[in-house]
Amino acid sequence: MRKADSYTKNYQKLKQIAETMRDSDEPDIDGLVKMVGEATEAYKNCQARIEAVEKALGLNEK
Template identity: 80%
Template sequence: MPRKSDSYLKNYQKLKKIAETMREPDEPDIDQLVVMVSEATKAYKNCQVRIEAVEKALGLAEEGSNDTLG
């Protein structure tokens, strides 16, 4: 089972590769474009889930440290 950070990095790299492919001056094959958009959407959602989990963990850590101060 891949580590969650590997999953994030893998999905982020996939997004970068798709973006680079779409920026190429050649006209993309419309069938490939549909596949690329679908893959990019999945990769984006996976990255977003990880980012939200990290934000939540950081928020909980900050709230926990404020309790000990006050």
């Protein structure tokens, strides 16, 4: 993950994509494929940041 990939930036991207999909009466299939790819990448980046914080706080130790 690049340093520029902040949690906030990726979360906002997920929100934007969700709103676009929700507000679309007839989704453009080609656009939908691109949006799903972007959403998947943003989700992975958010999850990685959450896991890094949990590790730093010692929350994921068993």
